[in-house]
Amino acid sequence: MLSVQHVSGGYSGEDVVKDISFSVNKGELFGILGPNGSGKTTLLKMLSGILPFGQGEILIGGKRLQTYSPKQLAQKIAVLSQHSTQSFSYTVKETVALGRYAHQKGLFQTWSQEDEAVVQRVMKQIGVSKFQEKNIQELSGGEKQRVFLAQSLAQEPEILLLDEPTNHLDLSYQKELLDLLKQWTIENGLTVISIFHDLNLAGLYCDRLLLLEKGRIKINHVPNEVIREETIRDVYQTKIQKHPHPKVAAPQMVLLPEKQKLENLIQINESLLLQSDEIICLKSPNPLRTMSSGVIGSGTGWHQTFVNRHVCKDYNCSDHREEMASFLLSKGFEPSETVGMMTAVLLADVEYRLFEAGGFSIFVVVTAGVGNAVDASNSDMHGVEMMPGTINTWIFVNGELTEEAFIQSIMTATEAKTKALHDLEVRDEITGTIATGTSTDSILIAATQAGKGLDYAGTVTPLGKLISKAVYHCTTNAVQKSQKRKRS
Numbered sequence: 001m002l003s004v005q006h007v008s009g010g011y012s013g014e015d016v017v018k019d020i021s022f023s024v025n026k027g028e029l030f031g032i033l034g035p036n037g038s039g040k041t042t043l044l045k046m047l048s049g050i051l052p053f054g055q056g057e058i059l060i061g062g063k064r065l066q067t068y069s070p071k072q073l074a075q076k077i078a079v080l081s082q083h084s085t086q087s088f089s090y091t092v093k094e095t096v097a098l099g100r101y102a103h104q105k106g107l108f109q110t111w112s113q114e115d116e117a118v119v120q121r122v123m124k125q126i127g128v129s130k131f132q133e134k135n136i137q138e139l140s141g142g143e144k145q146r147v148f149l150a151q152s153l154a155q156e157p158e159i160l161l162l163d164e165p166t167n168h169l170d171l172s173y174q175k176e177l178l179d180l181l182k183q184w185t186i187e188n189g190l191t192v193i194s195i196f197h198d199l200n201l202a203g204l205y206c207d208r209l210l211l212l213e214k215g216r217i218k219i220n221h222v223p224n225e226v227i228r229e230e231t232i233r234d235v236y237q238t239k240i241q242k243h244p245h246p247k248v249a250a251p252q253m254v255l256l257p258e259k260q261k262l263e264n265l266i267q268i269n270e271s272l273l274l275q276s277d278e279i280i281c282l283k284s285p286n287p288l289r290t291m292s293s294g295v296i297g298s299g300t301g302w303h304q305t306f307v308n309r310h311v312c313k314d315y316n317c318s319d320h321r322e323e324m325a326s327f328l329l330s331k332g333f334e335p336s337e338t339v340g341m342m343t344a345v346l347l348a349d350v351e352y353r354l355f356e357a358g359g360f361s362i363f364v365v366v367t368a369g370v371g372n373a374v375d376a377s378n379s380d381m382h383g384v385e386m387m388p389g390t391i392n393t394w395i396f397v398n399g400e401l402t403e404e405a406f407i408q409s410i411m412t413a414t415e416a417k418t419k420a421l422h423d424l425e426v427r428d429e430i431t432g433t434i435a436t437g438t439s440t441d442s443i444l445i446a447a448t449q450a451g452k453g454l455d456y457a458g459t460v461t462p463l464g465k466l467i468s469k470a471v472y473h474c475t476t477n478a479v480q481k482s483q484k485r486k487r488s
């Protein structure tokens with residue numbers, strides 16, 4: 001569709017883009033990225049024919065760009081630019097109709113039935129027909145942007161060029177505009193080439209990305225290859241971290257602000273623990289990085305409040321998440337800041353302790369009853385009834401964990417818990433074999449992310465050794481306490 005071959009050029013004889021080569025296929029959504037001043041707009045101006053280039057070739061449909069007359073070029077390429085300063089006073093329909101000029105024939109540029117049909121169709125598709133008689137000045141920024149998109153599409157181009165189309169648009173309009181463009185590439189075979197400053201939007205919507213650095217191509221590839229931590233850090237000279245999108249396989253980036261030096265490092269320990277018959281609660285002065293299987297606040301996140309709630313053995317609720325959220329609110333906790341768990345164990349039997357090693361510490365809190373004990377190797381002999389979690393393990397780490405260390409912490413804690421049940425000879429009541437856990441155990445790893453860096457938490461690493469010892473100790477004591485209560 002479009003082929004750029006060794007193009008160089010710029011202003012006043014000085015090359016701003018240098019030896020650029022790439023091609024874009026029909027129906028692709030192609031993103032151009034790069035830091036300020038890297039030559040993105042200059043390149044786009046060359047593609048649209050506004051700015052002549054010094055060397056190289058740009059081919060559109062196999063023909064040299066310079067061989068097209070302005071009108072022929074307008075039938076191939078439309079440009080959606082920033083119209084924030086637009087001062088003409090046209091109606092929406094008149095504005096969209098301007099897009100038809102390239103198709104109008106004859107000396108008097110008569111308005112044909114086909115022109116009318118295209119304008120009506122495009123207005124409908126872009127969702128602007130309902131205000132077609134309104135003056136363009138009366139529209140919001142996002143609505144105007146849609147009208148100008150409709151104008152560009154009324155031009156019936158094969159290629160649409162956009163310079164930061166989502167600039168000035170709020171979140172919902174950004175999504176709406178890009179969803180529309182994506183739809184047009186898929187359904188109508190439109191080729192879209194767009195400059196993006198927002199790497200996350202580019203990663204989410206584009207088929208391919210071209211990253212410019214100082215006028216040259218750094219990389220031209222699929223988003224996952226272009227949006228790499230090292231590449232982006234290198235080109236934009238800033239700290240970022242890549243993380244997966246929760247719903248689609250698209251690369252996403254987050255900025256890493258410079259860390260403010262904490263004057264007094266907080267330590268999570270028993271002084272922050274509050275206990276009643278109804279809840280055990282730990283309130284941290286700062287949000288902690290968490291990985292958990294709580295009823296509330298599961299997965300990874302940042303949380304400041306941790307609640308383990310006692311419920312009766314026959315607690316049964318069709319929507320236990322909703323019920324738990326209401327409970328937390330009724331007690332003055334903000335569910336979005338809280339990791340919440342439930343247990344049928346009496347909270348008086350909780351076991352907690354601070355364990356210290358060279359330069360870091362962990363605070364572990366365990367409530368454990370083994371009424372639902374299960375041997376994982378024989379769990380298919382059990383039904384699927386979900387009883388409230390019976391071994392709830394909280395591990396607070398006063399240190400900075402990697403993602404790897406979070407996951408290894410869960411593995412190590414599980415191994416230590418299983419060994420505690422083994423040594424206590426806790427049995428699965430259905431199979432009669434030694435249990436490995438209970439049917440609805442929950443775990444929380446929460447780290448201050450300050451102080452000593454702890455890269456790993458396998459069983460023989462410094463953090464792993466402390467977790468093994470702490471979880472084994474607390475689980476053993478908590479199970480013994482609840483067994484003693486049962487017997488008495």
Ligand SMILES: Nc1ncnc2c1ncn2[C@@H]1O[C@H](COP(=O)(O)OP(=O)(O)OP(=O)(O)O)[C@@H](O)[C@H]1O
Nearest residue numbers: 010011012016034035036037038039040041042043
């Ligand atoms: N009309 C012009 N005359 C002279 N130099 C220009 C002109 N337009 C841009 N430049 C220069 O060309 C270089 C690249 O500018 P360009 O606008 O292409 O970068 P960009 O990647 O689009 O930047 P931004 O992200 O800031 O929009 C810059 O150094 C800029 O100063």
